[in-house]
Amino acid sequence: MIAKVTLTVNGAARTVEAPPLTRLLDALRGPLGLTGAKEGCGEGECGSCAVLLDGVPVNACLVALGQCEGREVVTVEGLGEPRHLAPLQACMAEHGGAQCGICTPGMLIAAESLLRSNAQPSAVEVRRAIAGNLCRCTGYDRIVASVLAAAEALRATRGASVSAGAPVRGAAE
Amino acid sequence: MSVVDLPRYPFARAGSLGELCSLVHERCASGERTVLLAGGTDFMAEVSQSPRRDGPLPLVVDISRLPELGAIEWDGRTLRLGAGATYRELAEHHAVREHAPLIARMTSDIGGPTIQARGTLGGNLATASPAADGVAALAAYEPTVVLASVRGERKVRMADFHTGYKRTSRADDEIITAIEVAPPPPGSPWHWRKVGTRQAQAIAKVALGAVAALDGTRITRLGLGMASVGPTTALLPKTRALLVDGSPRDVDLAQLDAAVAADISPIDDIRSTGAYRLHVAKALVRELVRSLANL
């Protein structure tokens, strides 16, 4: 059985023809050509396959392609460009949050989801947000530091753009 | 059913609850199997972990966006939790937080955020694992399970729903549509404690959910649900009988331990041992009684 599923992937409309119970992970890595999301365990335990589905972080190894008709998927590739990394991606590289890199796409998706709803998370909130993402390399501390640094960088940019658009007097106060 | 079997599954999406009931009923009548796919966190994981299968596979019907299953409603007396609402949706819902805070709290102990974003109470109840956190927390509210089929709606007390290890009284052509909870007044004491290997992504070695109402120091209402200490979620009737109508300050701890031991039948398995589970079960009930005594 082959289904034709149309969904939005990283902002662009895409159509995939595949068996409907194909895992979203396999659709992304195969026909959609997006190999950012990784298969660590294939059973929901490790989070390396995490993507945003309608803005919510999910394990792409547990979602069937047939469940994605009309839905919006964001993968790690959708967070930034290789030459213009998003602050989260840049901080992960700078602060040693990525070593072998297998967990990194899922960590970035979990962190992106957190920062969308919480611009100033505590270290504990970061740890909770990545609780479903396993890393066997970093010991997690550097990942937490990377996410906190990215949150700060984002607040600074946002603050800058706000004050840039504000009257000079307001910015000076 | 290994992951290589996935492409072989026939698949359909249900447009409405009525359509779903007819489809499942017709398939049952002709002896064909159907699997409902909600969050997929039990089904997809099970398929991926199992050996390859030959022969016909069940029809998988996507119910993840069926509007009739998603709603969470409070009518002033009853909290109706849609069987298809995700743990994340339950945690974020104001009526759940206000009227069934134990349910909201329990959701944060299910797997991790990505599992909470997909998993549902309907799936938790249907899979009927004795380790199910959702069932243990719900049991404390003594809720009613609402089922739909071509014959109409049927309501079953959750205490009568789980009949054995991974077995329920749901007929093959029935859909779980909601769980109805009649909670005690807001502010009533509740208690949740899950003991696992670690804080996230760990199935319970033992978990305890409790909801109480007190008149002065007298316990007037007490619902209990304990996970992973028997073939089904344990409702701890002897423990409850010992506590209800008394004061938590006057409990004889030896009697309490004996009641807990008589209420459960923990076993050794890959996650823990029967002896450890018995020890933890007693400790969790003592902790509950202490917290009620200190109110």
Ligand SMILES: Cc1cc2nc3c(=O)[nH]c(=O)nc-3n(C[C@H](O)[C@H](O)[C@H](O)COP(=O)(O)OP(=O)(O)OC[C@H]3O[C@@H](n4cnc5c(N)ncnc54)[C@H](O)[C@@H]3O)c2cc1C
């Ligand atoms: C990594 C991981 C961690 C987990 N951690 C926990 C945990 O900490 N605690 C816990 O309790 N569980 C845990 N689980 C198990 C699982 O997430 C829960 O049981 C969840 O509630 C299942 O819901 P679902 O919607 O994903 O079910 P699905 O996989 O979609 O369905 C499961 C079964 O239920 C049936 N079903 C689903 N909805 C209905 C309905 N409305 N009516 C009738 N039948 C229905 C389906 O046909 C299927 O047979 C975990 C799973 C994974 C993969």
Ligand code: FES
């Ligand atoms: S590959 Fe999906 S959670 Fe591990």
Ligand code: FES
């Ligand atoms: S960097 Fe290797 S698993 Fe996290």
